[in-house]
Amino acid sequence: MTPLRQKMIDLMVLKGYSPKTQKSYLYSVEKVARHFGRSPDSIDVGELESYFLYLLTEKRMASASVRLIVNGMRFLNNQVLQRPARDFLVRYPKRAQRIPELLTRDEVHRILSHTRNLKHHTLLATCYAAGLRVSELVHLRVRDIDSARELVHIRAGKGNKDREVILPESLLLLLRRYWQFYRPMVALFYGQDPRKPLDAGTVGKIFTRAKAAAGIDKQGGVHSLRHAYATHQLEAGMPTFKLQRLLGHTDMKSTLRYVHWLPSYQNRGKLGMDLLCWSEASS
Known part of the structure; x- marks a missing residue:
């Protein structure tokens, strides 16, 4: 286990994140790292936006899944690496505001x-x-x-x-x-x-x-x-x-x-x- 991964895990535990959230954030960061073939702390905003576009257009990934990756990378950048939030202004698909079919x-x-x-x-x-x-x-x-x-x-x-x-x-x-x-x-x-x-x-x-x-x-x-x-x-x-x-x-x-x-x-x-x-x- 890399020191960066361990630091991310420790911080999520200290912040009281649920095991499900921890698992999804770690998976998101790992996915980005595997795609670029290098440590996720070296990937800039421009590269991330290109990656998200690739996932949406070529891989046909659901926008909700892309947002999950965004959240994981945002946690890494803002909380683990303690970089300013303004340095992580990436464009990604927003959640659709749809009214569900409500049960009577x-x-x-x-x-x-x-x-x-x-x-x-x-x-x-x-x-x-x-x-x-x-x-x-x-x-x-x-x-x-x-x-x-x-x-x-x-x-x-x-x-x-x-x-x-x-x-x-x-x-x-x-x-x-x-x-x-x-x-x-x-x-x-x-x-x-x-x-x-x-x-x-x-x-x-x-x-x-x-x-x-x-x-x-x-x-x-x-x-x-x-x-x-x-x-x-x-x-x-x-x-x-x-x-x-x-x-x-x-x-x-x-x-x-x-x-x-x-x-x-x-x-x-x-x-x-x-x-x-x-x-x-x-x-």
């Missing part, structure tokens, strides 16, 4: 109703009712369900931040039923090995199958349930500052995009979670 409450209900397995039903219901990212969902532990205070504790969410979200009574009842049947000990939603959490990719497949069974052809993966939670809470009248806290957003701009997605946004009272109920007929 009826569609969420249909998806949950077509999840025939109690474990899978509870998994998706928890994702929706607590507005979780899939990485937060799979890392939930049994001890994170605080029934006395009616809260769900999210440990080391995005940005390595802890937070608490509201635990609806209907979800608590569903989780109790799930626990009685599956008896999880540590990981709330475990895979084949009861000691290890379910893989995030498996959650995505469960959602995709349920959505197809429900006859819903809208685009979007399991993260659609988090979008649905946010938009449904706003439609029910939740203030944006409260939604920001529940979603774990550092920047209010991330929360306000949901307002932008809801042109008919207005206060409509409290959102019910009755659609979470598990039916014996589904088993």
Whole structure:
């Protein structure tokens, strides 16, 4: 391992970057170094822009993948090498501002109703009712369900931040039923090995199958349930500052995009979670 790579790893650890972010930044820098055949600290802005153009036009790489490489190289230049930010003014494709195909409450209900397995039903219901990212969902532990205070504790969410979200009574009842049947000990939603959490990719497949069974052809993966939670809470009248806290957003701009997605946004009272109920007929 080169001293530069070790320095980059050490700095990401000190800054509390998630293992996923560390892996993607290291991969990005390695990719640039392999392309040029030399140390990444010797590559200038002009060369990087030419490389990005090559990736977009000849390699047909998605713009999101190019932005990931940009972020990795920016971290190297600004944080590891401590070069002025003005020295890393590269042109690259910006993120497209598209409105996703939002799920209605009826569609969420249909998806949950077509999840025939109690474990899978509870998994998706928890994702929706607590507005979780899939990485937060799979890392939930049994001890994170605080029934006395009616809260769900999210440990080391995005940005390595802890937070608490509201635990609806209907979800608590569903989780109790799930626990009685599956008896999880540590990981709330475990895979084949009861000691290890379910893989995030498996959650995505469960959602995709349920959505197809429900006859819903809208685009979007399991993260659609988090979008649905946010938009449904706003439609029910939740203030944006409260939604920001529940979603774990550092920047209010991330929360306000949901307002932008809801042109008919207005206060409509409290959102019910009755659609979470598990039916014996589904088993």
